[in-house]
Amino acid sequence: MSGTELQNHRIDIECEALNGSNLELPGGLVVTINPFVPSLYESDSFTPTGAFPTMTLVQILGHVTFSEFESERHAALDAVQALWPQVRMLFQYYLQGNTLMFARIAKQQLGLDWDPSTNHERTTVAYQVLGTATTIITGATGTTSARVIGRFSRKHTAAMHRHRNHLLAFRRRGQTSAALERDLFTELNRFVEHHESWEMGLLGRFVRPEKKDAFDELVLYRDEFSTVRDLYQHGFEVACKCLWPLVAAQNTVKRGSPDDFGDVHPGSVPMNKRPKSLEKFDKLPNAYKIAYVAQVPGWESIADLLRNRRRNAIGHATAHHDLQTGRVVSDADPSGMTYLEFLSETLGVFEALSTLAQVLRASRVASSPDFDCPE
Numbered sequence: 417m418s419g420t421e422l423q424n425h426r427i428d429i430e431c432e433a434l435n436g437s438n439l440e441l442p443g444g445l446v447v448t449i450n451p452f453v454p455s456l457y458e459s460d461s462f463t464p465t466g467a468f469p470t471m472t473l474v475q476i477l478g479h480v481t482f483s484e485f486e487s488e489r490h491a492a493l494d495a496v497q498a499l500w501p502q503v504r505m506l507f508q509y510y511l512q513g514n515t516l517m518f519a520r521i522a523k524q525q526l527g528l529d530w531d532p533s534t535n536h537e538r539t540t541v542a543y544q545v546l547g548t549a550t551t552i553i554t555g556a557t558g559t560t561s562a563r564v565i566g567r568f569s570r571k572h573t574a575a576m577h578r579h580r581n582h583l584l585a586f587r588r589r590g591q592t593s594a595a596l597e598r599d600l601f602t603e604l605n606r607f608v609e610h611h612e613s614w615e616m617g618l619l620g621r622f623v624r625p626e627k628k629d630a631f632d633e634l635v636l637y638r639d640e641f642s643t644v645r646d647l648y649q650h651g652f653e654v655a656c657k658c659l660w661p662l663v664a665a666q667n668t669v670k671r672g673s674p675d676d677f678g679d680v681h682p683g684s685v686p687m688n689k690r691p692k693s694l695e696k697f698d699k700l701p702n703a704y705k706i707a708y709v710a711q712v713p714g715w716e717s718i719a720d721l722l723r724n725r726r727r728n729a730i731g732h733a734t735a736h737h738d739l740q741t742g743r744v745v746s747d748a749d750p751s752g753m754t755y756l757e758f759l760s761e762t763l764g765v766f767e768a769l770s771t772l773a774q775v776l777r778a779s780r781v782a783s784s785p786d787f788d789c790p791e
């Protein structure tokens with residue numbers, strides 16, 4: 417079955433028996449399958465939950481929540497198809513330093529009514545447009561990005577005004593941040609290019625706790641496991657490389673230096689692994705980096721989006737998608753998770769990347785050559 421619109425939809429089925437039933441029975445049989453909606457394999461009528469895709473969503477989500485889900489999902493699809501190509505073009509010109517084409521796209525395609533003539537202005541415009549698109553694609557339900565970015569912005573601004581060494585640290589890391597910026601956008605673009613393969617991860621954010629068991633009994637008939645796992649793993653790694661501005665701002669506000677981690681450390685970090693500088697922090701295992709960020713009030717959600725234990729299970733060499741049970745399992749995690757949960761984890765990594773892009777934006781502006789900063 418292929419096609420996204422009625423006029424180009426094609427179905428090709430070769431089948432002699434369905435669930436052991438003779439297809440020539442009086443009245444025939446009806447097969448209704450939507451590869452985007454979890455279904456009940458044993459279904460032989462429209463009656464049980466999981467038989468009729470739209471009704472399944474209504475039964476489990478409820479009419480109001482179903483409408484909200486559909487609204488966010490279609491907004492994301494529209495952003496991917498209509499907005500992202502323009503965002504991608506603008507950001508690529510930004511990365512290339514092509515100021516002429518950057519200004520032209522910003523004005524003609526995105527409606528900017530002023531000329532971004534300086535480096536930090538172009539950085540601001542590029543990241544604002546990027547943030548608009550990724551926010552729509554992520555959806556509004558269950559997101560914590562605004563809180564993380566808001567608290568970081570206040571800390572970073574306070575640190576810049578009160579402590580010159582905070583600005584100097586960002587300046588020293590300017591070239592590294594530029595390379596990380598390119599890697600971050602590359603990953604976001606890969607996620608969007610393969611959006612169809614993981615976009616139903618959004619559904620997990622609308623399922624009420626009391627209805628979760630009902631969804632766990634259903635199977636999502638999609639299998640892009642290798643593609644989505646690659647997105648998940650690479651996105652996870654890049655996101656963890658972007659955590660340093662968060663701890664730098666926290667260190668400066670609390671102790672006057674971005675390199676000062678003080679004497680309050682996460683309990684999971686061994687004594688001999690506790691960093692003495694941002695450079696040492698960069699070399700920590702991802703789990704320890706996440707722990708330092710998550711111990712700051714308001715940033716706990718980073719650990720929810722970047723769950724290292726789940727990452728180890730998904731990335732395990734034996735991890736695979738069991739098509740009969742619809743679960744992602746491995747030797748390290750035999751019970752595994754449903755494929756829908758796996759897609760929800762992938763959406764979480766996309767949200768983390770989108771959030772940290774706006775955090776990284778602050779480092780790019782701070783290190784702009786537009787501003788004088790004598791050593």
